[in-house]
Amino acid sequence: MRELIVQWLTELTAPFWKSSLSIDQFITALQETFHMVFFSMLFGCIWGFIQAIILLVTRPEGILPNKAIYYGLNPIVNALRSLPFIILLIAVIPLTKVLVGTSIGTWAAIVPLTIYVGPYIGRLIETSLLEVNEGIVESAQAMGASPLQIIFKFILPEARSSLILNLTTATISLIGATAMAGAVGAGGIGDLAISYGYQRFDTSVVILTVVVLLILVQIVQMVGERLAKMR
Template identity: 50%
Template sequence: MSPVMLDLLVQSIWETLVMTGASGLISLAAGLPLGLALVATDRGGIAPNPWVNSVLGAVINAFRSVPFIILLVALIPVTRLIVGTSIGTWAAIVPLSIGATPYYARIAEVSLREVDRGLIEAARAMGGNRWTIIREVLVPEALPGIIAGFTVTLVTLIGASAMAGAIGAGGLGDLAIRYGYQRFETSIMIAVVIVLIVLVCGIQWVGDRLVKRLDHRI
């Protein structure tokens, strides 16, 4: 591989890390509250509200049902409105975040539902209000599952960021398409695949270690 190609590979790795990291943090910040809202407003939740729960669930399902490549194109006007362009690394963060947020919300919801109901009732019996239950019971008890779900989301975002390269988002996907596929640079394609495998394995390893450290049941 030539020095020029090596520089392009390093730049593409950085762009992929930026896209994945930024959209991952946004999906965590937005998806976890959505997951909490779904659990809290469900029947038997700490703030039951069937209407809110149904509407929120329908909106989340609607976004989750749209394939990412279609969402990528459909959100171009929104992306231009937010970042001023529809091309490049920062532009890709908008559809990546919007696509990952409902996905992570459902994962967080599953983890939160697994919290022992007895702990919630005990907190209520001791006079804990809704925010206290969320802060002291729901989130701490579901934290291993929340971290594990976030790890899965990050891995999914790496694949989605590579797909975003098809419309000029930069990153490893763009490099693989422009050089590995269109210019038949087999070495570039192999290098991109190896880097993606290393990134996914690294993120999964870190996530698994965090889960084991936080899970008091292990």
């Protein structure tokens, strides 16, 4: 199926596409970008939800106040969020090699991408959860709900729309980060822009990658807004 699609697109674009970049290379780069975004978002969401719930319940006015945990975790999250992605990408190369055995390729990029997006998602989720009316939590406590029940049966459902919109924002930021990861051989659309567009002075490739990234961002934003409105 892939071969047929590549052949069809090659024949379709042959009259006006004069770049050294082949359609097959472009499709491979697109798949690598989807791969990086999907797995980084998956691991980042797991990290983010755990982080957000811990910060939510242990804050001084939370369900289970714990100053040691809250004031210990909070600055760590702030420190990770303050690091520019390109610096983080280089700084975690030793960790990346330990986890995946290499510092080049899409799987290697997933490690710094997860470290980059995890704290960011956590803060967005925490913001969404804090927007829930305190009266809902007080009502749940009055009914005798446990902390876990308050979180999963009251707070999370109430914050659903805000969570979806914030995760949409995180996904869009992650797409931009995958493009930057191409600078160190991570593959994907960003790697095409650098290897074929910048280094070979092929403006058409740069324009193509920009257009594709814009389309991806628009699709993600539209889907996120539609899901947020659903009940």
